[in-house]
Amino acid sequence: MSVATAPSGPAPESDRTGPGRAHWLRVAHETADDLATDAVAREQAGKTPFDEVSRLRESGLLTLLIPGELGGGGADWPTAYAVVRVIAAADGAIGQLLGCHYFLSYSARFFTEPSLAGRIEQRSAAEQWCWGGGFARQEPPLTLTRTATGYVLDGRQSYTSGVLVADRLAVRAVRADTGEPLAVVVDPVRDGVGVVGDTDTFGQRLAAGGSVEFDGVPVSADDVLGSLSADEDVLSPLTALASPVGRLNSVQLCLGMAEGVLAEAREYSRATHSPWHPDWPAGSSQDPQILTVYGELIVLTRAASALTDQAQEAVHGGLARRESLTYDEYAEISVLVAMAEAATSRAAQEATSRALDIVGARSASARLGFDRFWRNARTHTLYEPVAPRIRDVGDYFLNGAHPPFVLPA
Structure with a gap:
């Protein structure tokens, strides 16, 4: 088996605008030190991590991967991974929450066209959204039904991270007419969305996992990022x-x-x-x-x-x-x-x-x-x-x- 890596190259220009890796690692270590001071007490209390997310927001880490020209930190994935690793060493649950946030907040770049992805990231940076949810396949799936003005989203699923503190949810749903799996963005305060903290796990208690009920939630075309199909005819x-x-x-x-x-x-x-x-x-x-x-x-x-x-x-x-x-x-x-x-x-x-x-x-x-x-x-x-x-x-x-x-x- 070959284990050669894919040809490397320079990071995209938008990923190189910002304070730089050294700055973000310093911020990550400072934030981790802050989290470590009361890690045992916070974990034992098991409260929804609104305060911890506020610490991440104040440090600037939530917008780290968003290009600088869109108001974000302008960092690349190697920097984001290093930050997750540093935070996880101090608090594994918050490390999971942050890593999930990075992936979901970046996902528009994978699944939709660049102009829409840019608009989503610009607003995410301006309002410092925290993202939660996930795209893993679950049964029964959420369903997306086409209407005259867009879609409606229905169903209930559980997620391991972020949903209790999320400003935006990114979830997997299938079209009721075709069965195609799609990546969908949902505002959790929208009518018909109910979030419940019912995971009750013995670990990762501060990762803000829980269940989300979607009951006829209106979804616009811009809220549908794109296909999650594994078919190589669709999947680049x-x-x-x-x-x-x-x-x-x-x-x-x-x-x-x-x-x-x-x-x-x-x-x-x-x-x-x-x-x-x-x-x-x-x-x-x-x-x-x-x-x-x-x-x-x-x-x-x-x-x-x-x-x-x-x-x-x-x-x-x-x-x-x-x-x-x-x-x-x-x-x-x-x-x-x-x-x-x-x-x-x-x-x-x-x-x-x-x-x-x-x-x-x-x-x-x-x-x-x-x-x-x-x-x-x-x-x-x-x-x-x-x-x-x-x-x-x-x-x-x-x-x-x-x-x-x-x-x-």
Whole structure:
């Protein structure tokens, strides 16, 4: 199997206008430090994250991917991924919420024509919208029925992120007459839209997931972004790139959570007694069992990070290729992202679980909050299982099969 990345190239001009990567990483670290100060208390309270979204809005991170000439931060996807990873290390749920927002707020560029996408992004920047919802296939689907003036949207579905705090919802619906799946944008305050916080998950409790009921909601032509069909007669390679672009957010989220728990466990280990040798001095750095566990987890996490870098470079190169991207190049990119998904999912689950062993019985204390890392990572990996992605990698290696067009939950 070839693992060459898609030909790289310069970022589109609109993606290079703005303060620059160093600025946004500094803002991300400042925001993450702010979130970390009360992460345990906020997670335990489990309140709808209006305050956290306000922090993201005030920092400018919500508009990061919107071109500078449209009022946004003018950053590119590598910068957005780095920001998600930094935020996820401090608060996995808010990292998920932000990554979902980035993908959905950018989605018009994949699914609709440039002038409409520009109008949507300009208004999103001006009003600093937070986006929620998702395009993953669910049964039964939402239905879109044509009327004399546009469409009406009906149905009920659950989403893992953003809907409780969203200024705009981006959802998947099928046309009642043709069955074609479409990407639709909905204002959540519109008549007929009901949002309910009923997910009740044991982790990612601040990701603002919930159910949305659509009861005869009017939808204009401009609210329908375009087709989500996987048929290659409809799906261009550039539009298909929406799949690995969106899934790479999950990769960054898992990697951030793994790095976050290891950093927090290290600080704890440096200040306390070994759980296996309590008679040793506090802060002893020579416990061989602890050193071995840290070594194994760092190797696992760094290996996942290296795969993530390859996948990210491939995604960025594919976006730079634009309309010249081929299906074979898209397949290469999607497979690289699938490998990164598998590696980071394992790293997140191993690191967040075994960090509890490093801390020992004290990790059962709710006051310390180490359990939140495991619960967040496990909840996310249940919603984004990697077994199908591993099969895609094997099918590509053995048979040369192109991975399916799968959008993140």
